[in-house]
Amino acid sequence: xxxxxxxxxxxxxxxxxxxxxxxxxxxxxxxxxxxxxxxxxxxxxxxxxxxxxxxxxxxxxxxxxxxxxxxxxxxxxxxxxxxxxxxxxxxxxxxxxxxxxxxxxxxxxxxxxxxxxxxxxxxxxxxxxxxxxxxxxxxxxxxxxxxxxxxxxxxxxxxxxxxxxxxxxxxxxxxxxxxxxxxxxxxxxxxxxxxxxxxxxxxxxxxxxxxxxxxxxxxxxxxxxxxxxxxxxxxxxxxxxxxxxxxxxxxxxxxxxxxxxxxxxxxxxxxxxxxxxxxxxxxxxxxxxxxxxxxxxxxxxxxxxxxxxxxxxx
Amino acid sequence: xxxxxxxxxxxxxxxxxxxxxxxxxxxxxxxxxxxxxxxxxxxxxxxxxxxxxxxxxxxxxxxxxxxxxxxxxxxxxxxxxxxxxxxxxxxxxxxxxxxxxxxxxxxxxxxxxxxxxxxxx
Numbered sequence: 439x440x441x442x443x444x445x446x447x448x449x450x451x452x453x454x455x456x457x458x459x460x461x462x463x464x465x466x467x468x469x470x471x472x473x474x475x476x477x478x479x480x481x482x483x484x485x486x487x488x489x490x491x492x493x494x495x496x497x498x499x500x501x502x503x504x505x506x507x508x509x510x511x512x513x514x515x516x517x518x519x520x521x522x523x524x525x526x527x528x529x530x531x532x533x534x535x536x537x538x539x540x541x542x543x544x545x546x547x548x549x550x551x552x553x554x555x556x557x558x559x560x561x562x563x564x565x566x567x568x569x570x571x572x573x574x575x576x577x578x579x580x581x582x583x584x585x586x587x588x589x590x591x592x593x594x595x596x597x598x599x600x601x602x603x604x605x606x607x608x609x610x611x612x613x614x615x616x617x618x619x620x621x622x623x624x625x626x627x628x629x630x631x632x633x634x635x636x637x638x639x640x641x642x643x644x645x646x647x648x649x650x651x652x653x654x655x656x657x658x659x660x661x662x663x664x665x666x667x668x669x670x671x672x673x674x675x676x677x678x679x680x681x682x683x684x685x686x687x688x689x690x691x692x693x694x695x696x697x698x699x700x701x702x703x704x705x706x707x708x709x710x711x712x713x714x715x716x717x718x719x720x721x722x723x724x725x726x727x728x729x730x731x732x733x734x735x736x737x738x739x740x741x742x743x744x745x746x747x748x749x750x751x752x
Numbered sequence: 753x754x755x756x757x758x759x760x761x762x763x764x765x766x767x768x769x770x771x772x773x774x775x776x777x778x779x780x781x782x783x784x785x786x787x788x789x790x791x792x793x794x795x796x797x798x799x800x801x802x803x804x805x806x807x808x809x810x811x812x813x814x815x816x817x818x819x820x821x822x823x824x825x826x827x828x829x830x831x832x833x834x835x836x837x838x839x840x841x842x843x844x845x846x847x848x849x850x851x852x853x854x855x856x857x858x859x860x861x862x863x864x865x866x867x868x869x870x871x872x873x
Contacts, residue, residue: 462794465771468817469790472772484789492791499798 440479444471447481453493455500466492501737509683510615512624512669516684517612517691518564518576519628520662524606524654525560526632528553528598530639532648544594552590553598556582556606561636563613564629572616572625580610599648601698601709604718605655608691649708652698659695662688686732690725697721753835759786760796761805761824761832768809768823771797797822805831 447470451463470485481489498504533549546554559579566575583606590597597603616625663685670682697717698709709717753761756778763769763777774797775788788796800806805828809821824832 464818465820466790466794468819469771469775469793473775473790485791488789488791492795495795496798499802504799 443474443479443481447471447485447489450481450486450489451493453490454496455493458496458500498733501733502740503683503733503736505679505681505683506686506733509680509687511617512680513684513687514613514615515617515622515624515628516662516665516688517609518567518572518616518625519631520658520691521579521606521609521613522560522564522628522632523635524609524658525557526636527639527643527651527654528602528648529557529561530636531643531645532598532651533557534640534645535647536645543596546595551586551597552593552595553586553603556586556603559583560606561632564625564632567616567625568621568629570618570620573614573618576610576613576616580607580614583607583610599708601652601714602648602655605659605691605694605698608694608722612687612691652708655695655698659692662695663692666692686728689728690722693721693725694718753831755782756786756788756792756796757800758832758835758839760788760793760800761828761835764806764822764824764828765832768821770819770821772819774822800828804828 444467447467448463451459451467454463466489470481495504495507498507529549533551533554535550537543537545537550543550546552556579559575559582563572563575563579566572583603586597586603587600589595666685666688669680670685672678673680674682697720698714759778759781760774762781763774769777771790771793775790775793778786778788797806801808804825806822807825809823811818811820813819
């Protein structure tokens, strides 16, 4: 076995916390060398991913925060459910308004803005997730949502307001980690909810502009927060490691959804540009700061003064 | 209990094992479908240790390398038995349902290859 291979694996081990590396590093390294093929002189791509992922998990474990990693698939499914349901609502109401005669407008088929393309992608994402294709489908929905802004700027098509698009981008970033397995009850429930919402919106919903639907985003944020709260209680009672971690992961989309209304003012009932930017900035910074702050707090609260051994816990 | 956890505990049920041996044993138990990598394996072992299902048994020096052996704890033994019983009941229920399946008309696809195989199994 070449020293070169050993050195390369040792370099990758730097992904792990130093205390853990000192205790366990040689053991992991030796196991990799035992598994190496004859003549192998560099780690395989799967090894790199394995060590980076393992190192990240150990950093979380050192801070008693493994529940954060465990919560990502659940939070991703909730984000996908929320994004798809809102997309169904936008598609069935705001995208179907009638443009008054005499107004020069460039519709996208039966829809009034290019945002319809993003909403359709969002509706297809939970369906694709049921067939194990959730991540590429969410990536497509996310890219389409982001692309709506430059496409509208460069073409004649209109776009939905940013206070609608930005929360969807936040939801999409979380939903990217939707589970890759083929069937999930939560994803199926999300698809059913989006389908029923689309039907209700088309059948009974008022065809009205995005600006008249500000409360919808706020209500969606409140409902998402309530679902996370209920799941937090259930996880805590069951001693599930996920506990309240999904709340931390979904904090950014929830704040963006809820703060839209508070950013609106007079005389117009929708957010002004400056207030909307400040509101979104506060939401993003708050959510981004909450994660390291929580991890730091936990590492302080559960600090092991003697530096525990990862294998024997002595 | 997830499949890798179940297979790691199953591998340790017979005797204490070191990391490399565990990877080989899990691959054999899964019929080659689950190939654990060391980063994943030791992460799982840490978690199982945290949960009290696995503990360090001993350390040996082999070819100049320190090898740690892990063993199933009493708690791990009990957890594995509970999970095995749960899976056994699921398998029995599925077997009973499949045994009833030929009694129902299978529809137009009954003349097809895969449909027949699934129906008679």
